[in-house]
Amino acid sequence: xxxxxxxxxxxxxxxxxxxxxxxLARAEKxxxxxxxxxxxxxxxxxxxxxxxxxxxxxRIHDALVNSAITAAAIDRNIVDREAATKLIDRTxxxxxxxxVSGVEEAMDGLVYAKPYLVKPPPVGSxxxxxxxxxxxxxxxxxxxxxVDEIIDAQNKGSLDHLLKGGG
Numbered sequence: 001x002x003x004x005x006x007x008x009x010x011x012x013x014x015x016x017x018x019x020x021x022x023x024l025a026r027a028e029k030x031x032x033x034x035x036x037x038x039x040x041x042x043x044x045x046x047x048x049x050x051x052x053x054x055x056x057x058x059r060i061h062d063a064l065v066n067s068a069i070t071a072a073a074i075d076r077n078i079v080d081r082e083a084a085t086k087l088i089d090r091t092x093x094x095x096x097x098x099x100v101s102g103v104e105e106a107m108d109g110l111v112y113a114k115p116y117l118v119k120p121p122p123v124g125s126x127x128x129x130x131x132x133x134x135x136x137x138x139x140x141x142x143x144x145x146x147v148d149e150i151i152d153a154q155n156k157g158s159l160d161h162l163l164k165g166g167g
Contacts, residue, residue: 061095068093068100072107077119077144084110084117121145 011019066085073081088110093102111118121144139162142150153159 064095064098064100065090065093065103068103069107072103076107076111078111078117079119080117087114087117119144121149 069085069088070081073084078084084107088103088106090106093100093106095101121141142159142162145153150159154163
């Protein structure tokens, strides 16, 4: 063997720094390549979960609003609650902290615009025609009547029994 074969290579500090930096850069690229797919998968999963959460929140919002509309429809003797739910103007209905507001006003507007949705109040009793008397309204019936209907009933004497303290 010759001396040339046994000689050690020597490097300057600058050359060593370059070699180390190159190896480090290659290692970082390899690491990024391996973990980039996992990171992207995690981001995709997080995006999907955020989308599902938004959908669930919207379902809860819709359920709260529809429940409030149904309750208001029942209070007003709406015949077709499903139609009321679809026809009501939702522009000013707001949900804040799971509390729904604006439904009463919207339902009043719907009843005014589409009075045929409201079940008409009962007109007297069944045997009224046979006795030929004046129709009598109950306190419950009064709650469903308009102001004009109440005034008309009072003028006809249909409320005399209530005004005298009767039931």
